[in-house]
Amino acid sequence: MTKEEYQTRFNNLLADLNGSALGDALVATTNEAQLYIKTRIQETGINSEGQPYEAYTKQYKRFKNAEVKHRPGTKNKNNSSKYKGFTDFSFTNRMWMNTKVVSDVSEASSEIGKATISQTTDFDRNKMEWNTERFGDIMKLSKDEEKNVKQSYNERIAEIFTRNGLELR
Numbered sequence: 001m002t003k004e005e006y007q008t009r010f011n012n013l014l015a016d017l018n019g020s021a022l023g024d025a026l027v028a029t030t031n032e033a034q035l036y037i038k039t040r041i042q043e044t045g046i047n048s049e050g051q052p053y054e055a056y057t058k059q060y061k062r063f064k065n066a067e068v069k070h071r072p073g074t075k076n077k078n079n080s081s082k083y084k085g086f087t088d089f090s091f092t093n094r095m096w097m098n099t100k101v102v103s104d105v106s107e108a109s110s111e112i113g114k115a116t117i118s119q120t121t122d123f124d125r126n127k128m129e130w131n132t133e134r135f136g137d138i139m140k141l142s143k144d145e146e147k148n149v150k151q152s153y154n155e156r157i158a159e160i161f162t163r164n165g166l167e168l169r
Helices: 003-018 021-044 060-068 105-109 122-135 143-163
Strands: 099-101 117-118
Touching: 003 021, 003 143, 021 099, 021 117, 021 143, 099 105, 117 143
Parallel strands: none
Antiparallel strands: 099 117
């Protein structure tokens, strides 16, 4: 590669980095982190330290056991309850459905480079705060999840270099 070709590629890389490339990478990685957290909790009831969350109160467990899962317009043939046998912070799933990356690419592309996961309604934000006070930092990644997210981010950054013809080694 000539000096001029290298300079052109480098200028294109800088333009990409000054544009939305870093923000896109950060938002995509934050979405991945959010999915890790939701999936771990809803499918296993395990916290970021690998331990089961504290059990629901007896009253709430009874209430959740009494509620039957069903889809509108269908009958639940096996009469399964909403209680999965562990704390999953899922009754209506509204809190989880309203937990999203609330930062846009411009915020993620700023000098600070920040992407935030939060609840999109005051009601669900309050519910998450209450659950966090009682059960600990629900939105914390496990060490393995954190490692995977960092690797994904690094791969996304490397891809920015690659698409500009500048491979990282």
